[in-house]
Amino acid sequence: MAPHDIRRPFKRPAISDQQRRRELSLQRQAQQRRDAQQQVRCLASSVLSLQFPTHETELEPLPESFHEHEAQLGTKPEEESEPRSGDLDVRQASKLRGAEARKWFARQLMLPEWMIDVPDRLSEDWYVLARPAGKRCFVVSSNGTTVSRLRNGSILHHFPSALPAGARTRDVSGSVQSYCILDCIFHELDQTYYVIDMVCWRGYSLYDCTAEFRFFWLNSKLAETGACDPPSRYHKFRFSTIPVYNCDQSGFYEAYTVAVPYVKDGLLFYNKHAHYQSGNTPLVLVWKDENCSQYVIDTDNKGQIPTQQQVS
């Protein structure tokens, strides 16, 4: 009988785990490096998936101190923060405070040019909408609160809203990635934020998407959240979309003449294929006459005409 310990040692061992773990670690690191670089390029991460948490949550009563803040809205003192260095992506920017925030946001808005010539293929490649009068701003919801910032970066309002991550609810399991950035005009008369563009939604960056896609996304997703509902305890200002038309003859006519719940301030034209671009761009145009605008030329808050015309 063969000795007990003679085996078949050349049978391929089933496991060689250490090498495997090393390789898996390398793959993980490479993926994370890619993700970090993609974020800085404002590309949606390759592992970001469009998951929308659907669980209902109980709203927690806000602490007393928050109500005091609310009463002081508009005069809320700026918090100073340690200066941030290096590059900022939108996720980091949403957490900014103070001077850094002003600097960053001041650069971000997409600013239309005056329409001087009619663009080529106007009816095929362009949208038109009636622009509301009011204050142009970015609205950022993240970490349980919503902040709107004017073009110079200063804060307009700081409030709870029904936007994702826009108010303190018990839903703390929401991913760190859940933040939104909307390009809006705040209309004083009906105290409504009219949303004219969507830059980020639930952590998903739309910088790299065409206007066509952004408007489609805006129109399907905003209402889902209850942000278009009338104001309530945890939703201080109502949001609203604006009708957007293809810029063919009938669409143009609609935008020009349609009755809207806000005071018009000219017409905005968006090139359908354009991405969201910070600063001035010829791919968004504005046009006014007496019929579609209360102020044919820009006036400041007191109704005085400034020495320099600037599109807002």
Add this chain to the structure above:
Amino acid sequence: MAMDITQFLLAAQSADARIRSEAEASLRQFQEQNLPQFLLSLSLELANNNKPAESRRLAGILLKNSLDAKDAARKDHLVQQWLGTDISIKSQIKDLLLSTLGSSVSEAGHTSAQVIAKIASIEIPKKQWPELIGSLLNNMTQQGSSATIWNISMAGGTCLGLVARTVGDPIVPLVMPFVESNISKPNWHNREAATYAFGSILEGPSVEKLSPMVHSGLGFLLNAMRDEHNQVRDTTAWSLSRIFEFLHSPASGFSVISAENLPRVVAVLLESINDAPNVSEKVCGAIYNLVQGYEDAGPASSMISPYLTEIITRLLATADRMDGSDSKLRSAAYETLNEVVRCSNITETSQIIGQLLPVIMNKLAQTLELQIVSSDDREKQGDLQASLCGVLQVIIQKLSSTDETKPIILQAADQIMISFLRVFACHSSTVHEEAMLAIGALAYATGPVFEKYMSELYRFLEMGLQNFEEYQVCAITVGVVGDICRALDDKILPYCDQIMNLLIKNLQSDELHRSVKPPIFSCFGDIALAIGEHFERYIPSALQIMQAAAELCARMDTSDEEFMDYGNQLRRSIFEAYSGILQGFKNARPEVMLSYAQHLLQFVELVFRDRQRDESVTKAAVAVMGDLADALGPNTKLLFKDCTFCAEFLFECLQSDDEQLKQTAAWTQGMIGRVMVS
């Protein structure tokens, strides 16, 4: 008449190039003028135990190359040549090969097995070597305890496995009769040989061909785990492991394991894991392959979840056994445990794995209390610690993979880190490697709060970065620095001077193994992304080395297989360094990088022109082009205007099937477009 080929075979490996090429020419001439005698001479050489190992080795290689080729047309030609060769010569060759199988020089035996497999893949489908399988199976059943007989027996099994892989389906009807007639014989040798033959042919033939016999054989094998003879049980466990490896893939929609038989399979495995150490080790292998089949298998992975608690308990108990004379059983148990954690369905098993964490941490703490009196003790302690760090690494990664379970890691992070820091005090490099890997996973899991560990951890990072001798440790430490950069962001700034100093010194050293250099370049990118404009002080030295490395790539012959992998890694990592630096400076002082832009673009063009480049290199190259445009803006307008290859490159990438590549190329195109209209 066979010529004495030995001298020519030895000369063909001479250091002297002239001697070498003369010998190669003679051999080639022999081959062209008299192929049958050429092959016969080589076989005689391989079969002769008195010939030097070097000539036998080359003889084997030349034989293999006469029967097989990567190029399909050439392979066809070789097959026809063999089929056309004189029958009696072929017969002599085959006999010589068979006789070499059991050679006391195992390399020769292994080589002859490979040559046999190649001939078999030609002849068996044409039924031209009917006695081969029979004689292999016969060899496997040889009884007795002499070394020669045992060698023959083992070699027969290896050869059978190789033949199965090359021949495929036709082997099944040649082997199964042997299996069926021997599997129940009273003599344990027969049963063992039959089981081994069965297990050997599971790789190669198609799933369709194997599935009927495996379905009926599975129950039989499970019973055989109670065979009276240890060796039969050992080989049975191994065969089960092979079944799970090759015929159990729920992710692809096929498995011999069903909801009906899974309970019995698990029960048998968990009973036999208590068997003698050799059997227990094979059972661990079977469990490893069993759970691996359920990885990423969607709903099917829930099938194994109910059994995991018990499996983990048994594996831990097995690892604690005192009777494994070497630590092989313990390693096998922990490695199987790793696979169980890795492949489990986290939504169903979060509690189990969460409870496993403190158990492993306790064990690790215990190893630090062990009495060390001899170097043997120290070695054992090191092995155990390495295994436990490996388990912790896998647990950390698994639990940090979902938001629901991440808090478990965050809560335990302090404790975990303390354990690792204490483990570093023990000097084994394997332990350092494992602990470092786990620390990298922890950094990713904890993010910015990892900062509090840096003051204690830094000296070990430094140690790892300076470890030239054990370059794997060095490479892994570099990778972990990258993980820490992503976790800490600019909080890593206080350590950057020292780290960059070490990294640059490493790149300048001739002693450091070249495989560490690509990770170092990637790390430059990681650091730059984290600290942004603060990277400026490192620019002169870092960029100088990056440019030098780029030039090295230009001179490298990437068609040489040995350099191909390294060349690809190096090029990709240089691009990653540039990308990180450019993006890091984007919002602050991009003009710092302006003077390096042209050299970089030239390097991109060089890489673009290399048709052999790897996908990952292409992605990194097209991304860095976009980063140039994005970061330096209008300053690159002239550069891109003069760039003729850019459009071609973008065009190629936009046609690709790879979504990621297309997306990146579209982004780059947009960035360059913005520059051109500015």
